[in-house]
Amino acid sequence: MAFNSFGHRLVLTTFGESHGPAIGGVLDGIPAGLSFDAPAVQRALDRRRPGQSALTTQRNEPDRFELLSGVFQGKTLGTPIAWLIRNHDAKSEDYDALAGVFRPGHADQAWQHKYGIRDHRGGGRSSARETAVRVAAGAIASMLLRNAGIQVTAYTAAIGDISLNREWHQVAPDLIEASPVRCPDAPTAARMQGLIEAARAAGDSLGGSIVCVCRGIPPGLGEPIYGKLQAWLAYGLLTIPASKGFEMIDGFANAGKRGSETNHFRDGISGGITTGDPLVFRVAFKPVSSISRAQPSVEGESAAPLEITGRHDPCVIPRAVPVVEAMAALVLADFYLLAKTNDH
C-alpha cells in the first residue's frame, strides 16, 4: 500500500523529485554483519549517471552516494541503510515553458489528473532520475547476493531494429562494458552506437531490449501461487520507466512451439520456484518520449508544436542496463531472505 516502497523482507523506499534538493532511499532488511562496500555503490551509480558518454543526456550530475545510516565500522548493523543523492545540475528553467503543457508520451497529464498538482520540472517525482536510487539499492543487495554466490548480469540485446545475434549463454560478460551501449559484441555495439547518434541528429529516439542473466541461484527461491519468482521479477522490471514487456527467455517465441520441443527447455524457474539453473529474462523498452523534433502536444492538434529543450537521452537502453540489474538484484535478495523461513 506504500507504492514508493518495493519488496517483502528486503524493502526499498525511495523519495525525491528530479529538481528538488535531493533524491534518496532507505533499504530495510539487509542482515547485520555484512561488509559494506561503499565504493561499489558509487561505481554502480557511475554506470547509470547522466553525462557518462556522448550517447547520454548532458545533464551533469555527479550522483554522489551519501550514506546516512545502517553501517558502523564498515559492517552493516541490520538497521535501515539510508542514503542521499543531491541534485546539482537541475536546470529548472529548461522546463519553465512546460509548466502549462503536457509532454506527449510522458506521465505529465496522468499525474496532473490524479493529483491536481505536480512538480513540472523534469517530471518531478515521475522522472527516471528516481532510478539512481534503485541502482544504489541494487548495489547493496548485490553485496548480500555475492556472499551467497549469486551474480546478476544484464546487457543490451537490441536497440531499435538492431539485435544482438547471440544466445545468452554465448555472451562474454566482460565485453559488456567495452562499449558505451553495453552490447557485448563489438561490431553490433558499433552499429547500435551509430544508430543512436543518427537518432539524436534527427531529434528522434529509440527503444530496445535488455537481457538479464542470473547465475549461481540456489534451487528453492520463489514461493508457490502468488509468490512465483517470475511474477515478482516481471513486477519489479515493469516498474522501470519506459518498460513495456517482460518475458522469461524465450516466452513469446516458445508460445508458438510444441511441448515435445520445449519440455526440457530451462529458464531457471519451474512452478515459480528456482531450479538451480541460470535464470534468464528479457525486458522491452519503448522509445523515450522526450524527442526534440517539433510535435503536437497532447493538448490537441491545434496547439502550437512543442519543442522540448530539456537534455535527454535519445535511447535509454545503455543507462537502463544497471537499472535492470538493480531491480533483479532486489527481487532475488528479497526471495533469498524469504526462503530462510521455510524450515521449521
Next chain:
Amino acid sequence: MAFNSFGHRLVLTTFGESHGPAIGGVLDGIPAGLSFDAPAVQRALDRRRPGQSALTTQRNEPDRFELLSGVFQGKTLGTPIAWLIRNHDAKSEDYDALAGVFRPGHADQAWQHKYGIRDHRGGGRSSARETAVRVAAGAIASMLLRNAGIQVTAYTAAIGDISLNREWHQVAPDLIEASPVRCPDAPTAARMQGLIEAARAAGDSLGGSIVCVCRGIPPGLGEPIYGKLQAWLAYGLLTIPASKGFEMIDGFANAGKRGSETNHFRDGISGGITTGDPLVFRVAFKPVSSISRAQPSVEGESAAPLEITGRHDPCVIPRAVPVVEAMAALVLADFYLLAKTNDH
C-alpha cells in the same frame, strides 16, 4: 508475505489441493451493499471447468460454487466473501505411479526440494486447478467493475504457430465464445481447433497467447513508482501457471521503433497510471508440460521413459482465457478501490 494471497485493498486468499477435499477462496475488500450475482460466478466457473468441450481434459468436475459468507439477503456485507469448490472426480490412482518421480516441466521437483514433502496427486497445490478459485474471485470483482462501467474481455490470439490476424480494436467480443478455442474469428478458430486435435492425437501439447482488452477504465488508476498499473498486471498475469511473458500491446514490437513513430501510441497507461483509453495487454503461455508421449523424466536420461496417464489438456489457452480475465479484473478492482484514497 502471505503468498497464497493476492492484492492490496482487495485481497484474494486461496487454499486447497487438487485432490484434497476442496479448493476455495476468501475475497476481502468488496464494499458493502453490492448486489451479489451468484449465477454469474457459476457461469464463469463453467467457462473454465474441465470437460466443457472435446478440446479439454476429460476430468469431469462440476465445479459448483458454494458460498459460505459475506452476502446477506442478496447484498454484499463488506465482510469477507468465502466459498468452496469441492473436488469430486479426483482419480488419485492415476498419479500413484508418480509418487516417486518428477514429471518434466512440472513444479514437482522444485516443490519437493523446497518443502521436502508434497501431495503428488495431480500436482497437489501446484495444480492449475487452483485457478478455478481465481475465476470465481474475478467474477465477484467484475460485479464491482461493471458498476463502475469497466469491462474486461480476453480472447485467444495465438495457438502454436497459428495467430489471429486482427488488431484488438477489430475484434467483436460476442464472437469469442462462438468457438471452443475462444478465438473471435471463425476460420482462424477452426484451424486452431484442428491443430489442438492433431496435438492430442500425437500425444503432444501447444502453447499460445491471449490478448486482454479492458474498456471503460477511468483515468487515474495506478500509482507512481512501484504502483504502476502495468507492473501489477504483469505480476498478476505471470502468477498463472504456464505463463512466461507479458507485454502492454505492442511492447516488444514497439521496442524496435523510433519515438517519432510510437509517441502517440496509446496502450491505456502513461507513467503507470491509466489515461482513460482502453488498456490492452498480451500474455504468452508455454506448451503444457504434461504430454502423453513417452519422454525421459527429469531424474535422468537413464530412467525408464515416463508415460503420463493423467487426463490433461493438450492446450491450456482456451481455458486460460477466463483466468486471464479474472486476474485482470482483480488487479483493476484493487486499484479502483485504492484510487479512492487519493483525495483529502
Next chain:
Amino acid sequence: MAFNSFGHRLVLTTFGESHGPAIGGVLDGIPAGLSFDAPAVQRALDRRRPGQSALTTQRNEPDRFELLSGVFQGKTLGTPIAWLIRNHDAKSEDYDALAGVFRPGHADQAWQHKYGIRDHRGGGRSSARETAVRVAAGAIASMLLRNAGIQVTAYTAAIGDISLNREWHQVAPDLIEASPVRCPDAPTAARMQGLIEAARAAGDSLGGSIVCVCRGIPPGLGEPIYGKLQAWLAYGLLTIPASKGFEMIDGFANAGKRGSETNHFRDGISGGITTGDPLVFRVAFKPVSSISRAQPSVEGESAAPLEITGRHDPCVIPRAVPVVEAMAALVLADFYLLAKTNDH
C-alpha cells in the same frame, strides 16, 4: 490492508457470519513437514465452545473442526491450512426484534454507519463467534511452538472485583482447568463462580482480566522499532472483542515506581526483543454488553426499554482464556518464523 487477516509471515484469514452457513479460516505460513494433531484443534475448540458449562451461554454449538486443505498423510504440506466450522444452533429468530434497533455497547450502530448494511443476526460478522476460528488457528500455531519448546498458558486473574491473589510464577498450570472459571486457585475460583451466577440471576454481566505466561521463548524474537514484540502482542490481544487494556506485567503498577526499584524487573522483553525469560502480560475485558435486564437502547432515552433475549454469557472471561492463548500463540509463531531471516 486486509483487516480480516492477522500476521506477517504466519497469516490467519478468517471469514463468516455468526448466523451464516459457516465460519472458517485459512492459516498461511505453517512450514511443511509438521505432524498435524487434529484432535488437539478439536480440544481447543471444546474449551471455547458455548454450552460447555453452566456459566456460559446455552447456545449449543458442537463447533466441529472440518479440515479442508494443507495436510497430507498426517503432515503439513507448507500450503494454506483451511477449515470450516459450520453454524448449527443459530436461533436467528431471537434476533428478529433487533433488526431495527442497536444494542447498547455493541458494534451494531458503528457497523451500520460504516457499511449501511449488516447481518443483524447475533452481530453477524462482529459476533465473538469469530474467535472460534482464532482458537483453531492458535492450536495449529501451538504445534509449531511446542516443537520449539514454547508453551503458552493463560488463566483468569480477576472477575468483577474478585482477583486472584498470586503472582504468575506461583500459579500451577494444571489447576487452571480444574474449575469452569479457569482460575488456578480453588477458593478464589469458587467465589468467582458465585459472582457470575449472581450476575446472571440479576440479568447483569461482569468484566475481568486474564494473565498469560509464555515459557521457553528463545531470546531474539521481536524486531526493533515498529516490530517490538509487546506492541504486536498488544495489537493481537486488543482485537479480541470486549478487550480494553493490555500491559506487560506489571506495566501500570511499575509506572508508579523508581528505576532503582524496577531496573532488574523482567517481563521477558527488552527493547522489544525477547530475553529468554518468561514473557508475561495481562489483558482487561469490559463487562459484556448484552445484559438481559431492561435498558434503554442507544437510539434514545425515549425509546421503549430494550430486553435482549439472545443467549449470552454473563461473563466472557472463562471462555476468553483459550482465545487469549490463541492470539499469543499466533503472534509468537509469527515472530518465531520471522527471526529465521536475521541470519545471512
Next chain:
Amino acid sequence: MAFNSFGHRLVLTTFGESHGPAIGGVLDGIPAGLSFDAPAVQRALDRRRPGQSALTTQRNEPDRFELLSGVFQGKTLGTPIAWLIRNHDAKSEDYDALAGVFRPGHADQAWQHKYGIRDHRGGGRSSARETAVRVAAGAIASMLLRNAGIQVTAYTAAIGDISLNREWHQVAPDLIEASPVRCPDAPTAARMQGLIEAARAAGDSLGGSIVCVCRGIPPGLGEPIYGKLQAWLAYGLLTIPASKGFEMIDGFANAGKRGSETNHFRDGISGGITTGDPLVFRVAFKPVSSISRAQPSVEGESAAPLEITGRHDPCVIPRAVPVVEAMAALVLADFYLLAKTNDH
C-alpha cells in the same frame, strides 16, 4: 515485514542511529495539495528535543527539520515527504566505556544477541532519539487531521506516585504547556517537578503515565476484526521506548465493574470502530533504565558496578507527551485515509 515502517495507507519509514550522521524519515501517503506548515514541524520537534528545560537531558541537539522532498511551492505533491535531522552533539566518547558491557534495562544485550553487532554509542538505532522522527511525522499527519477537524492532545497524567486528580474532560488543553512536566494542573505539576528533581539528585529515575484525548473524530474510522482502532492504537503506542501498558480509558478499572454500570460508558470506540465521541486512552511508561547511581551490569553480580555517565532524562514522561500525540496522529490519519475506500 519492514519493521522500520509504520502504517497501512499512510506509512512512516524511519532510519538513523543516535550517533551516526543523521536520523530521518519518509512519510508516504499524504495526499497532494495540502498546505505544508514547516514551522509547525519545527515547533513539534522543539517540544521533544533534549535540553529544552532543566528537567531533561542536557544533550544539546537543535533537532533542525531539513525537508528533502514531497513539497513544492508550499503544497504537498502526493509524493513521499522525506526529511533529515542531523546529529550534532553526539558525545560518543561518553559511551566508550560501554562498548563491552550491557546497560541493565536497556536493549543492548537483546540487540547484541540478535544481530551479533551493534552501534554501542547511545543505544545506536535502539535509542529513543528515533522518536524525534516520529514527532516530525506526527506533525505532518496533523496537518491532514486538522483539515478534517480532528485534534489530538496528550498530557502527563502521573509521574511516579503523583497522579493528576482530574478526569480527561475536566482538563484545560491550554494549561498543558504551562509547566515543563506537561501536567495541566499547576499545583500537581509543581509537585511532579519536585519529584523529578529529587530523582535526578538521587541518581534515580521515574515512570509515569500519559493520557491522550482525540476530539472531532468522525464515526466510522477503524475496521472490523483485525482492524479495530484500539488495537492499532495500542500497537502504535507500545512501540514507544519504555512504554509497558495501554488502555482505552478506563479499561483496567472498568474490568472490575458490572455491565449495568459500564454499558453506557463511552471511550469513543465500539466494536473497533469510532462512534464520533472523543477517543481517550492512557499509556504507562516504566522508569528509564539509565540511572547514574552505581548498579550491577547485567553481565553478572560479580562485575564491577556500572556507572552510566551519558546524559539522560530522569523521567521521560514530559518529553514523551509529543511522541504519544505523534503516534496517535499517525494511526488516526492512516485510518482516516483507509475509511475512504469503504464506498463503492
